[in-house]
Amino acid sequence: MSVVSEIRTLRKPSGRSGRKGRGVKTHDGKAAVVFLAPWIIGLVAITAGPMLMSLYLSFTDYNLLSNANFTGLENIQRMLDDTRLAKSLTVTMVYVFVSTPIQLAVALGLAVVLDRGLRGLSLYRSIFYLPSLLGSSVAVAVLWKRVFGVDGLFNQFLSLFGIDGPGWISQPSTALSTLILLHVWTFGAPMVIFLAGLRQIPREFYEAASVDGASRRQQFRNITLPMLSPIIFFNLVLGLIGAFQSFTQAFIVSDGRGGPSDSTLFFTLYLYQQGFVNFSMGYASALAWLLLLIIAVFTAINFWASKFWVFYDN
Amino acid sequence: MTTPFSRRTLLGGAFAGFSALSLAACGVSQNDDTDVALSNEEVTLRFTWWGSDARHALTQQAIDAFQKENPKIKVKGEFADWQGYWDRLATTFAANDAADIVQMDELYLRTYGDRGQLLDLARTREFLKTDGFSDLSLASGQAKGVQYALPIGNGSMSVVVNTRLFDKYGVDVPDDTQWTWDDFQEIAAKIMKDSGGDVAGAGALGVEAGQLTIWARQHGGEVFDDEGKVVLDPAVPAQMWELTRAMAGQGAPKAESTAEQLTAPLNQTWLVLGKQAMNFNYNTQITSLQAATKEEKFELLQLPQAADGSSPGFYYKPSMYWSIASGSKHPAEAAKFVDFLASSPAAAKILGTDRGIPANEATLTAIRADLDPTSELAAAFNDKVASVVSDPPPLTPAGASDINNLTGRYMQEVLFGRQKPADAGRKYVQELTASVENAQ
Structure with missing residues (x-):
């Protein structure tokens, strides 16, 4: 099933076909339970149970080494006075809402270019996809540190033009931008999905449009964008959620500190510091739930807003 | 569209999974009054440490030597690098699955x-x-009168000097028993000026807690008290960073270069690269610094003192500690093993100075003749400051384990001109206090 049709199915008011299936073949139910068992056990033991535990810990002063005492809303009170939390939220928001749209734009742009039937498409596709596989890895974060250091590759490149570049990673005003760039560079995953989506758009639409004298730009705006909007929406939802959870890059580039002077203090990094450096595990649990809440709210807004711009073809 | 949901919950889930596992078992072990005695049975001990591959090999040799002497005690080694070590240690303790013998750092000892x-x-x-x-050595492993740990090696904050650069720019290495912070600033500025800005005179001051502690003691204070409360006068870091700010670009590297060096590996620091004439380091680090370069030549100086000539504030800081988990089922055997590591000449010969210049004086004497030249420099420095070191400062309390990063962060706030030293000092003390109080 293609991504487009998959999303379409999901967006249908309610799974009529699903209900029918269950009614017809009841004995499949038991088999389904058996086949689902590994997943259900995993969900309960590894995800749901621990999540409930962490919800409970959010209301305690758990410090890993002593018993957890119930402290009511104290952790929430602490959040309100926590200036570093505010700072980390700001950093994360800037990171998410700058890097995700740019990343999607780059991915879409390249997908459109690649979709024009380039020779050796699969090669290009693989090459562009590569950073997505590497981008969140430790090795690339280490590389990034070298590229954007005072004596890094980037400044050596600039010096060819007589520009004396600063230490991009070690300066509070530019450190976050280098991480945003790193994130944008991992455009491969959404690009591949865009490519798949572009393939689903019937060629006749373009042929009809060009017969009517529509320019390339008009075709893009009036055919490609609306037809692709479910895919854009899908990538946007995934992209925002992924960006909110970014951790590795900032952790490696700043040595786990979020520096210089907290300019790359991602929310997840701050959470890690509270939990594993300060041993404020109760507070860290509360922070994890705050992140869940924030992501849920933005995703809900996203779904609500999609009514106004996502076009479904049936 | 199940992917977003599972990804969204991944963090909370993974995180909580760990928490749940740990909560069930925590808070069991306590110090009680049962007698510590050797078992008649064969006993297996678990021993955990952080470090490099070289350390792992040496430590395994020491374990083998111990097992030969004590056939009824088996020791199983577990090791990790620094970062991974602390994450894992926290989880194993939380899960009541801690190793019996634990290599400890001052930052976490009290936690x-x-x-x-x-x-x-x-x-x-x-x-x-x-x-x-x-x-003095024993005191560095005590809080509120309890001997939580035994120091392994002793060190002391020092100024590492690149003598090649001092020679090159015709600057005399100062008499470090006399010099003040003014002298330090002057010398650093002169070297930077004479080199046309190519070489920095000195690294930034106050990037971590050791320098802050000495600065506080030179001005009659401490950072913490024995109760684990923050007693630091905000004027102390403020004054210190005032000097740091004054020296940036005028003897010390500019703000962004300092920031970069904070996260640079040792062999990429300006001191090793021959781009900086002085730096603040523990004296024992001279061996790694010297090992990283053949061109440069390093020596050790005492830290400068305050102009009014009050206490120099120096103290021995253990490189690391041996400690025994209170949950250990075999405390007597564990103690025997620690005794072997800390006091036996056989272990001393194997381990050498890998964990620092031994705090055990008998052990140090036993290996002193075999020390390589830079280790001997470090050992000689310990001897030299012996007459001026005073009691160790109270141990870092729970909630302040991140104090080095905290200090570096506020120093950068000052260096990048985002906060005045006075404001940074005040907020620094506020944040440190809040962090410690939240952990109580």
Whole structure:
């Protein structure tokens, strides 16, 4: 099933076909339970149970080494006075809402270019996809540190033009931008999905449009964008959620500190510091739930807003 | 569209999974009054440390030597690098699955000790001799009168000097028993000026807690008290960073270069690269610094002192500690093993100075003749400051384990001109206090 049709199915008011299936073949139910068992056990033991535990810990002063005492809303009170939390939220928001749209734009742009039937498409596709596989890895974060250091590759490149570049990673005003760039560079995953989506758009639409004298730009705006909007929406939802959870890059580039002077203090990094450096595990649990809440709210807004711009073809 | 949901919950889930596992078992072990005695059965001990591959190999040799002497005791080594070590240690302690013998750092000693996770070593005196340790050394492993740990190696904050650069720019290495912070600033500025800005005179001051502690003691204060409360006068870091700010670009590297060096590996620091004439380091680090370069030549100086000539504030800081988990089922055997590591000449010969210049004076004497030249420099520095070191400062309390990063962060706020030193000092003390109070 293609991504487009998959999303379409999901967006249908309610799974009529699903209900029918269950009614017809009841004995499949038991088999389904058996086949689902590994997943259900995993969900309960590894995800749901621990999540409930962490919800409970959010209301305690758990410090890993002593018993957890119930402290009511104290952790929430602490959040309100926590200036570093505010700072980390700001950093994360800037990171998410700058890097995700740019990343999607780059991915879409390249997908459109690649979709024009380039020779050796699969090669290009693989090459562009590569950073997505590497981008969140430790090795690339280490590389990034070298590229954007005072004596890094980037400044050596600039010096060819007589520009004396600063230490991009070690300066509070530019450190976050280098991480945003790193994130944008991992455009491969959404690009591949865009490519798949572009393939689903019937060629006749373009042929009809060009017969009517529509320019390339008009075709893009009036055919490609609306037809692709479910895919854009899908990538946007995934992209925002992924960006909110970014951790590795900032952790490696700043040595786990979020520096210089907290300019790359991602929310997840701050959470890690509270939990594993300060041993404020109760507070860290509360922070994890705050992140869940924030992501849920933005995703809900996203779904609500999609009514106004996502076009479904049936 | 199940993917977003599962990804969204991944963090909370993974995180919580760990928490749940750990909560069930925590808070069990406590120091009680049961006798510490050797078992008649064969016993297996678990021993955990952080470090490099070289250390792992040496430590395994020491374990083998111990097992040969004590056939009824088996020791199983577990090791990790620094970062991974602390994450894992926290989880194993939380899960009541801690190793018996634990290599400890000053930053975390009290975090574990105050929460009843470490054995009071006074209870194992029968098996663990402390004769070779001076009272000052022993004191560095105590809080509120409890001996939580035994120091392994001793060090002291120092100024590492690149003598090649001093020679090159015709600057005399100062008499470090006399010099003040003004002299330090002047010398650094002169070297930077004479080199046309190519070489920095000195690294930034006050990037971590050791320098801050000495600065506080030179001005009659401390950072913490023995109760684990923050007693630091905000004027102390403010004054210190005032000097740091004044020296940036005028003797010390500019703000962004300092920031970069904070996260640089040792062999990429300006001192090693021959781009900086002085830096603040523990004296024991001279061996790694010297090993990283053949061109440069390093020497050790005492830290400068305050102009009014009050206490120099120097102290021995243990490179690391041996401690025993209070949950250990075999404290007597564990103590025997620690005794072997800390006091036996056989272990001393194997381990050498890998964990620092031995704090045990008898051990140091036993290996002194075999020290390589830079280790000997470090050992000689310890001897030299012996007459001026005073009691160790109270241990870092729970909630302040991140103090080095915290200090570096506020120093950068000052260096990048985002905060005035006075404001940074005030907020620094506020944040440190809040962090410690939240952990109580």
